Amino acid sequence: MAEQDGGGSILQFARFNSSVDEGFWHRLSSLKLNKLGIDDSPIPITGFYAPCSHSHVSNHLTLLSESLPTDDNEQSSTQTTARGNRNRCSVPGTLYNTNTVEAYNGLDKKSLLKQEAKKIWDDIHSERAVEESALLSRFLLISFADLKKWSFHYWFAFPALVLAPPATLGELKPASQWFTLQEAESISAACNDWRNSSTTADVPFFLICIDSNSNATIRHLRDWEVCQSDGQKVLFGFYDPCHLPTTPGWPLRNFLALIYSKWSLERIHFFCYRENRGFADLGLSLVGEALITAPSEWRDHDSIPNAVGWELNNDGKPISRCISLAKSMDPTSLAISAA
């Protein structure tokens, strides 16, 4: 990012970060006590994210109580209300909740990450990721819920397939400087329509097609071929949770992997979509050119690329997090505060 714009610098990505609502731990506790017992098989969970909506802070992958299944079986109703919410694009994840702290510490984190990365890789090759693009941002959560002390140990991973050699950055600038005024207006309008429609609001990866009259349309990834035949300019857009003016966010990594694997493109124009107050902001949004020169076996389904993505703490160290909710869960301390 701080390097020259003249190309050749390695394209870097800002990490995705997690945010867990207290309600998530409450529901996990009740799930554990009332339904799961000592069953520690992986649980499918749903994370939520949205494009960056403020020039000073990045958005997070958020877990809420709705991220978990309920302990009774009325899940279908909550699922339907979650769809189409523009501030909550659903991302699939896997929770490994262990029964003991020893088991938690003993988890083979490297192979768990690899396992999730393989799911992403498989979805790229089966083209499921083209149809259901949120699969590209699949995540992993390991946890140990200490229900005696009401504390929760947890660690997120956002698996990203590593391009080797890494992609280089051709150029990167605010979208408002990249496009003509007319194009920018058309793109803003198209993006706002996309975000306001309940059928597309939570589709985080998309195509921007600009015709020779500077009219922009947004299309699903599956329409890539259609865009080609018309000789339009095509950009690969994604909801960027990152706010940094010179760095694209994490979801672009697996998106580039998909684009390279599926369409064999080596020169990719990407569009980091960001908002201000809930509306498209092309001053915050970025457009860049990624140059990929991965070896040809990278396109081979059988050779799974390396993956990275365990979340770091505030000091940049890969370390497990812990939250204590005794204050809101422990009956004794609740009784004291109520006295």
Place this chain on the structure above:
Amino acid sequence: MVLTQKLHEAFKGTVERMTGPRTVSAFKEKGVLSVSEFILAGDNLVSKCPTWSWESGDPSKRKPYLPPEKQFLITRNVPCLRRAASVEEEYEAAGGEILLDNEDNDGWLATHGKPKENKGDEDDNVPSMEALDISSKTRIHSIPSYFGGDEEEDIPDMADFEDSDNLVETDSATLQSTYLVAHEPDDDNILRTRTYDVSITYDKYYQTPRVWLTGYDESRMLLQPELVLEDVSQDHARKTVTIEDHPHLHGKHASVHPCRHGAVMKKIIDVLMSRGVEPEVDK
């Protein structure tokens, strides 16, 4: 004092159960909102400022008088950036708000930030939601007693993990955060910014919207509600702003107490009407 609060909660709960929700508008007369006016105002907020959305919350905490998918309003990840001084200057500049002066010092205008949120529910300045103007005189505190205090002893294999997994260190495509701080010193403050989730619920007893704050530190770890009070002007902490159970979310959250909301809204409405403007709940 806590006991009286509990007694009041119990009393309020009983009244809420026995009285039906308000269905007839008394917005102009008393400054209160009926349930349908709350929904109308909320819909308007969501459409004007799409970072807000309706949520259904925990099914077990659902209020029967509100639609299941419109239980409360929330906007997440609002940064707390600005200093008290600059906020005050802004209030001075925004002449219109000065009329609502708070002679007894417990009107909501003087609490930086949340009054704006509160007002945003019914007033026109919805877009000002972009940053939460809470006065943060105090910088970020770490709270080892509350979070992560024992992480080192509980995770003994961390060193092995760092060694055996070539995650971060060897991946040149991952932006290193130290790199970032080193090259953009101006961003350092920003990275350490607290963020807030702001939610608005309907308080059936007071028949007004009620604003709640959930604070997070710079690594998006939950702040103890007591620490949220540090971001609130000291005149209001524990008086207008109290820490209570959220009606839809788990845990204790800081909230602007709604007891004066109706009266203050009434003042605004009177001013508007004296100027010949017809107040409406979705404006």
